[in-house]
Amino acid sequence: MQRVVVRNTTMQLPTAAKLVGVLGMSALAFLFVSAVLNWLPAGVRTVGLLPFAISGGVIIGWRVLGMHSGKGWPQVFGLGGRAAFYLGLYVLFFLGTQQMMTKALRMRYDGPIDAIVGVIAEGISIGISLLRLDVMLLLFIGGMVSAMMSEYAARRWP
Incomplete structure (x- = not known):
């Protein structure tokens, strides 16, 4: 007897909310990096x-904003804050990894665990x-605006 597994593919299909979320968060990422470059050590x-x-x-526009839009305007602010927080962590992880690799090539770490801790530090x-x-x-207002645009798209073009 074979077991049939049915997957929920509706989460993978493109929607207007996902497209608008991708465009909004990509634009926010561009603006955020432009602002960050002025203040880096x-x-x-x-x-x-x-x-x-x-x-x-x-990724954040598709997976966070696009998939969770359409659940009502009161949830938009939490969704935008979460997307902005994830984008900030994403950029900080990249910058931390870049710095760790630079120091690792100069043999500043004793082992791999020190290097992993170095990324976080x-x-x-x-x-x-x-x-x-x-x-x-910029980060949090941009996240809110992106979430509002995604919510509008989810309501306008379901």
Whole structure:
């Protein structure tokens, strides 16, 4: 006797809310990286940061905003804050990894566990230097606007 597994493919299908979420979060990622570059400490490597952040905006716009839109306007603010938080963590993880790799190539770590802890430590130190009002407002207001646009698209084009 064979067992039939039915998968829910509706989560994978493109919708207008997912498209608008992708566009909004990608634009926010571009603006966020532009703002972040002004406040990074000296010596932080930023090679590949913009494409990585935009790809994060695509993933977050599709998986967070697009999939959870259409549940009502009161949830939009939490959804936008969550998407903005994820984008900030995504960028900090990349910058921390870049710094860890630079230090690892200079043999500054004793082992792989120290290097993994180094990613977190570098990300936190870079994050502390980016705790600026303009950067945080840009990130969270942009997340809210992207979530509102995605919610509107989910209601307008179901």
